Each structure stands twice: as C-alpha cells, then as structure tokens.
Amino acid sequence: MRKIKFYGAMSLDGYLADQNNSLDWLFKYEDTDIMEKSYQPFIKDIDTTIMGRQTYDDLMNITDKFPYPDTTNYVLTHRKINSENVISKSIPVEKLIRELKQETGRDIWIIGGGKVISNLIKHHLIDSLQLQITPDILGNGIRLFQHMDNTSEFKLTASQQYDQFIDLTL
Template identity: 75%
Template sequence: MRKVKFYGAISLDGYLADQNNSLNWLFKYEDKNIMEKSYQPFIKDIDTTIMGRQTYDDLMSMTNEFPYSDMTNYVLTHRSIDSNEVISINTPIERLISKLKIQSGKDIWIIGGGKIVSTLIENHLIDSLQIQITPDILGNGVKLFTKMNSHSEFKLINSQRYDQFIDLYYELKGPTA
C-alpha cells in the first residue's frame, strides 16, 4: 500500500510561510547537502502530490513552470485551475487519500500544510512527517499544524543536521485514545 508523507521546512516556531504566505525567509539557505541527502532520496519514492489552492497559487507565483510535471498532482480547491499539470478536485482530503492509498504506485507527498496535514493526522491517514527546522523565528504566518481534536503519536526514526537545518523523520505509531 502506498504511503502518505509530509516533507517540508518550518521555522523554529513552527511556521511554513510568513504572514504574507511567502517562503522568501527560507530561500536565503542554499544547502546542497540537504538537497542531495534528504530531498533527493525522498522525492525518488514519490509519484503523486497533493496541495491546497493557496500552496498551489504561492508555488506558481514563484515560478513559470510547474515543478512536478512528471507526477500526478492534485490541488484541493473549489475553483477550477486551467493547467494540464494538475487535477483540481473538490473532494474531502480523507476521501481522496483513501482512494489513492489503495491504487498502485509510489508514495504520495503532501505539499504545504496547515489544514491538510492536520486533517490527515487527525484521521490517522498520514504515515510520516519529514520536517526540516530552520533557526528562524517568524512570529506569525502559516503554521504547519492547526488545532486538532484528537491525539496522534509519531516515533522519531532519524534526525540529521545539515548546516543550519535539522532534518527530523517521524513515522506514525498508530491511533491512540
């Protein structure tokens, strides 16, 4: 069965993006080591991405070409997207994940976060979290985790330092009461 994985960087205080939904604070780091030893091994096992509309719009504001055109890409949105690169879908994330997990293929990458990641955690539908923590304190912005009404426990599998980043890899232990 396919695995559902989150991979992404956050500030020391837990933000994915700043208060303007910008990732500019993150682009000051140019660590080839983390790309070669963390991102490249991660991405080789991925053939599907899922992101929200805000993440998609933010991504497209930073580039002229969609960076994952060799994959199947879903964008959760109420509005259609005029692109051959993505499938715009207005389905609850739980239903989409349940359908995709039983299909053949490589693993599924959850890009972005907040509501999507938290919903998947609450429903025990995310298998792993690989989080790179930077030394930045943003104070405000888009949090990786939103308020959740249930408890989930993850097990630390690996941690690695790459210059100013700490790369943490966790796997879901299973539902807890």
C-alpha cells in the same frame, strides 16, 4: 501499500510561511546539501502529490514552470485550474487519500498546507513526516499544525543536520 508522507520546512516556532504567505525567510539558506542528501532520496519514492489551492497558488507565484511534471498532482479546490500538470479535486482530502491508497503506485507527498496536513493527522492518514526545521522564529504566519482536537504520536526514526537545517523523520 502506498504511504502518505509530508515533507517540508518550517521555522523553529512551527510556521510554514510568514504572515505575508512568503517563503523568503527560507530561501536565504544554502540548500545544496539537504537537496542532495534529503530531498533527492525522498522524491525518488513519490509518484503523486496533493496540495491545497493556496499552496498551489503560492507555488505558481514563485516559479514560471510547474516543478513536479513527472508526478500525478492533485490540488484541493472548488475552482477550476487551467493547467495540464494538475487535477482539481473538490472532495475532502481524507476521501481522496483513501481512494489513492487503493490504487497501485509509489508514495504520496502532501505538499504544504497546514489545514491539509492537520486534517490528515486528525484522521490518522499520515504515515510519516519529514521536517526540516530552521533556527528562524517568525512569530506569526501560516502554521504547519493547525488546531486539532485530538493528539497524535509519531516516533522519531532519524535526524540529520544539514548546515542550518535539522532534518527529522518521524
């Protein structure tokens, strides 16, 4: 059965992006090693991505070309997106996940979006988290884990240091 996975980087104090929605704090690191030894093995098992509209807009602001053309890509939004690379969906993420898990395919990557990931954790729909933690303390910004009314337990299954990143698999 398809697995629902989160893969992404965050600061030591739990932020995905700084207070200006910027990832500049992350791009200062040399990432060749982590890309080859962490990201490449992860992405080979993915055929579908899901992201929120803010994550999509932020992604398209930092690149001219959509970076995942070989996967089926869903963006959670109420507004139309004019792109041949994405499918707009205006349904709750947990409903989309339940639909996609019934289909055959490889794993599903939840890209960014503290609200999306927190909602999926709340509904116990995340199978694994793969977090790259940097030594940065941002103090403010977009948190990976938004306020949740329940707790969740994950078990650490692997950890590896890549230069200034610690890569945790839960």
